[in-house]
Amino acid sequence: MELPEKAKVFVLHFGEMGSRWGFNRTVGQILALLVIHPKALNADQIAETLSISRGNVSMGLKELQSWRLIQLQHVAGDRKDYFVTAGSIWDMAKTVFEERRKREIDPTLSLLRANLLEDAQNEDEEYAQQRIEEIHDLLELLTQWGDHLNTLSPEKLESLMKLGSGISKLLDMKDKIMGKKSQDNKAG
Amino acid sequence: MELPEKAKVFVLHFGEMGSRWGFNRTVGQILALLVIHPKALNADQIAETLSISRGNVSMGLKELQSWRLIQLQHVAGDRKDYFVTAGSIWDMAKTVFEERRKREIDPTLSLLRANLLEDAQNEDEEYAQQRIEEIHDLLELLTQWGDHLNTLSPEKLESLMKLGSGISKLLDMKDKIMGKKSQDNKAG
DNA sequence: TTGAATTTTCAGAAATTTCTGAAAATTCTA
């Protein structure tokens, strides 16, 4: 299967970028191909289109399934396995965030927590622990926020993002209505 | 310079994680070391502590400077170059987001835009262009949102993130006050 | 200037990652 020139450029680019997003070149290319292709594809078609070995495609498809980014789809009268992307672009973006969080952030948080439990033996260790605590708190805040955003409906999430600088005004409005308790306490 | 056991674990872990964040193992280790060390360090100290070559440290420091994550600092009476991390953990996190955006998202957006300018020659290409447009719009929305968040003061940003599920209520409140224009139009 | 101290560079070595393709395993049909 020969790809049109623009499709080729897109697939190759996402191959390069894929490595930034946690998978290797060919895995990125396979995903990109499935994203722009209107119909489900089988492993042989993918191998031929991307000029990579059958074995490599098999491994790549397995990896993409473990990321929950593609889905197996059977085609009537054909014994081969066909694949399509799982959900919309938005869904896939969400999934990538979730999976990366699970694979990268969570293990780091555990390690940092374990580190915080131990007592500092001297001034230098005290300093180190403080920096580690800052990193821990930041990661925790970010992941919790991510969780909250994930609970919002796509529409609400989109309207929140499109607020743009309006978010600042909204926060002020909230503070006014809520009476800015903490600051009033300090002032009074 | 011998590190305490916990510091060693932290540095090694950030070496592994570093590769996820766009730089290689030793660059991650150098950054981690500078983060937890209370005083500025020179290249020889870093090389000795991490057991890596002087040349490798030189390259790593250059890379971290290009990321704007560390700063040169002179020590009175010493000709060697000393280095410290640039700003707080928060500052560094912001910088990493910014730099990654510049290095990864922006080039992708350019490529997608170029692709969208071309005309689709048939149904399949039409489909591909639609998916590409979805990716483009998502990336653009995300980066614009990131820009807006970056303009918020750290305090406001933190209070926004700590809102948690309150964000949903706040959005409803806004809709009520603003009169939910778009939906009213549809209904009427 | 000179030359000692320091940093940078970069060719080749080492380590790591990715890929191939043939053999093994699995699945399905008749």
Next chain:
DNA sequence: TAGAATTTTCAGAAATTTCTGAAAATTCAA
């Protein structure tokens, strides 16, 4: 249940990335 179709596995090959260390370049003090 045989055997054809298909997928998976994985040892070794190929490609890529990272690292070393010695030489070149730079900086600085006298």
